[in-house]
Structures are given as structure tokens and as C-alpha cells.
Amino acid sequence: MAEGWPEDRLSTDAFLGGKLRILQPRDGYRAGIDPVLLAASIPARAGDRVLDLGCGAGVAGLCVARRVEGLRLTGLELQPDYAELARRNAIQNGIEMTVVTGDLAEMPAAVREQQFDHVIVNPPYFDRSASTAARDTGRETALGEGTPLAEWVKAAAKRTAPKGHATFIQRSARLPDLLSLMGRHFGSLEVLPLIPRPGRAARLVLLRGRKGGRADFRLHDAWVLHDGASHDGDRENYNTATACILRYGAALPFPA
Numbered sequence: 001m002a003e004g005w006p007e008d009r010l011s012t013d014a015f016l017g018g019k020l021r022i023l024q025p026r027d028g029y030r031a032g033i034d035p036v037l038l039a040a041s042i043p044a045r046a047g048d049r050v051l052d053l054g055c056g057a058g059v060a061g062l063c064v065a066r067r068v069e070g071l072r073l074t075g076l077e078l079q080p081d082y083a084e085l086a087r088r089n090a091i092q093n094g095i096e097m098t099v100v101t102g103d104l105a106e107m108p109a110a111v112r113e114q115q116f117d118h119v120i121v122n123p124p125y126f127d128r129s130a131s132t133a134a135r136d137t138g139r140e141t142a143l144g145e146g147t148p149l150a151e152w153v154k155a156a157a158k159r160t161a162p163k164g165h166a167t168f169i170q171r172s173a174r175l176p177d178l179l180s181l182m183g184r185h186f187g188s189l190e191v192l193p194l195i196p197r198p199g200r201a202a203r204l205v206l207l208r209g210r211k212g213g214r215a216d217f218r219l220h221d222a223w224v225l226h227d228g229a230s231h232d233g234d235r236e237n238y239n240t241a242t243a244c245i246l247r248y249g250a251a252l253p254f255p256a
Helices: 034-040 059-067 080-092 137-143 149-159 172-183 240-248
Strands: 010-015 020-025 049-053 072-077 097-101 116-121 160-171 187-195 204-210
Touching: 010 059, 020 059, 020 080, 034 059, 034 116, 034 160, 034 204, 034 240, 049 059, 049 149, 059 072, 059 080, 059 097, 059 116, 072 080, 080 097, 116 149, 149 160, 149 172, 160 172, 172 187, 172 204
Parallel strands: 049 072, 049 116, 072 097, 116 160
Antiparallel strands: 010 020, 160 204, 187 204
16 A cells, blocks of 8 residues: 555546556545646656656656656655655656655755756645635645745755756746746746636646746747637547647647
């Protein structure tokens, strides 16, 4: 069993059209498409060092590694039971990943002594001063902001190598705060809004910064997830480009 869960409380779920098989708790935090979209946006190359900061069960980092062979992949996860799931998921998918259990605010030496070409971050989305906590502890830790967003950005900046990139996915409502925080540590900031359908407001954004970057800020045209103006039945209706990301592990490139 993974630490914290008996086997009958775990499910094995397919990601990237079955290219990854991921153990997750039936109750608790379960990864959706957000870490997959984050992973797809990372322009990593063979040999790059990648840190999945707050990796949970490992979905984002493992998705990057499935698309780009030869990465040196590390995950940092606060919750020991999720960290153990990430280790198991890496092993059962044949991907080499070092998973360190620890708090990003008190970085373990195994991570603190390294720098990375890419730091990827899917931090908690909700400021609990203005929202309601989840009942499940694991889910609440993943979604509720126990550690301030500023600490996530600071930790990412310290672990990003010169000329390396940090990429966050976050709710669009938090973008003003995230931009301000990222601007203290990174240059060449770029925002890619993710909108559900044409004409709708963005619910999520991808924000990337470069350590030592000097390029002007760029707000890109939005990436549209679904076809049509509304959902027209009990079926999936991701557009072709998004379906290729979710089913086949295609990249989600920021516009050049």
C-alpha cells in the first residue's frame, strides 16, 4: 500500500490517452487536466533538469517526462502519502524521478543544493480568507493556500538556474498578484490565458518567467479548450489541438 491509503482506496487512472497510468486516492485530491496543460507548455529538451514544485502524485512532471525523453526530473511534495504515490507512479511508468518529501518554505537539502532549467508549479488556487476549506485534508492542502503564493514564487526563483524558466498555472483571478510576485524575481514574463470556449473569460492562466530575462512582457492570444459556444451533449468536446495534448501528449507551445 502507499503510505496513508490501503490499496482499495486507490484508483489507477489513464493520462495522455493511457501513456501514463497514475495511482490516485479515490477520495482526496485528484489531478485533472490542469497539470497536464502545465506540463504540455514546458519547452524542455533532453538533458534538462526539471523540478515539479509541490508535485502531488507526480502528474505534471511525469507528463513532461513522457513527452521529452532524457530529462533529469525531481519532485518536491509536502504530504508524505502523495510523495509516495509519486514515487510509485514514476516506477510503474518506467520514468526516473527523484521525489523528495518536504516543505518548500524549509527546502530540504536534496533540493536546495540544486538548480533547474525548468521549475513547474501548480500551486493551491484558493485564498482561504475568501473561500471555504475542503473537508479532506489532502485535497485542502492541494487547493487551499496554506503557504502564501509569495513563498511559492520565491522558492521557484531560488531553484531556477540562470536563464532557466519557471512556469505557473493559476486561476485568472490570482493573475495580478502572481504577476507582481513573479516580476520581483523573473524577467521576460509571458501570460497565456486558457479559456473554456470562444468568447468566454479565461478561468486559468499559464505564466512563465525567465531568470535574468529582459524581454518585454507579453500577453498572448488565448488558448481555447473546447469547440462550440456551449456544451451540446453528454460527450467530450475538446477542440482538436487540446485533445491532442490530453490524449497524445502533444505540446502546448507559447506563441513565438
